[in-house]
Amino acid sequence: xAGVTQSPTHLIKTRGQHVTLRCSPISGHKSVSWYxxxxxxxxxxxxxxxxxxxxxRGNFPDxxxxxxxxxxxxxxxxxxxxxxxxxxxxxASSFRAGNTGELFFGEGSRLTVL
Amino acid sequence: xxxxxxxxxxxxxxxxAIASLNCTYSDRGxxxxxxxxxxxxxxxxxIMFIYSNGDKEDGRFTAQLNKASQYVSxxxxxxxxxxxxxxxxxxxxxxxxxxxxxxxxxxxLTVHP
Numbered sequence: 001x002a003g004v005t006q007s008p009t010h011l012i013k014t015r016g017q018h019v020t021l022r023c024s025p026i027s028g029h030k031s032v033s034w035y036x037x038x039x040x041x042x043x044x045x046x047x048x049x050x051x052x053x054x055x056x057r058g059n060f061p062d063x064x065x066x067x068x069x070x071x072x073x074x075x076x077x078x079x080x081x082x083x084x085x086x087x088x089x090x091x092a093s094s095f096r097a098g099n100t101g102e103l104f105f106g107e108g109s110r111l112t113v114l
Numbered sequence: 115x116x117x118x119x120x121x122x123x124x125x126x127x128x129x130x131a132i133a134s135l136n137c138t139y140s141d142r143g144x145x146x147x148x149x150x151x152x153x154x155x156x157x158x159x160x161i162m163f164i165y166s167n168g169d170k171e172d173g174r175f176t177a178q179l180n181k182a183s184q185y186v187s188x189x190x191x192x193x194x195x196x197x198x199x200x201x202x203x204x205x206x207x208x209x210x211x212x213x214x215x216x217x218x219x220x221x222x223l224t225v226h227p
Contacts, residue, residue, distance in 0.1 A: 033214065035217075040219075040220075041219050041220070042118075042202050042204075042217030042218050042219050042220050043158065043202070043215075043217050044217070045214050045215065045216065048214050056214045058214075090157055090158070102148075102160055102163060103160065103215065104160075105157040105158050105159070106157060107156065107157050108157050
């Protein structure tokens, strides 16, 4: 069975540009969350979506946005990129509704902003 | 702001020893506690979760939770070189959080032969 898939795996952008990251959850999983992991730190929560609705947002500026599609895949968009946005962006899916941290992570999209 | 703090590393233990990883959290409303392992260049993978006070054992891993002290730990018995990784403590609150975890900064564990 396919796990959580993310694309692209690596990308390089320059300051001010826009980026779109994509995620396909495990089949049957309806919840998708996005995390940012800066080198040497733990992942930081950005967004969570369940059944195509935003259920939570972390402490990130409005330059960050996301959406979930009817097939439960998701996109994370970041506008006006800053050098500090360079990080590994992780998508995670989970099956059960309600409070759970049993997340399954994709391999991530590594973004470098020059 | 909810915080999760892990013991500073890196932690180095000899093969066969017990590795002890510790974590404290600030939000008394936290309900669920998780340990993730992350190999270098890879994504985190769940290895243990615990919801109730006390110990939970799974093979060589034991998670311990003390909600009164806001403390959770992970013991790895008979440590192997393949256990060398970053271990992330994560906490979920009691609300309807479908996928929201607060992670600690991670502890790097090295098991040397």
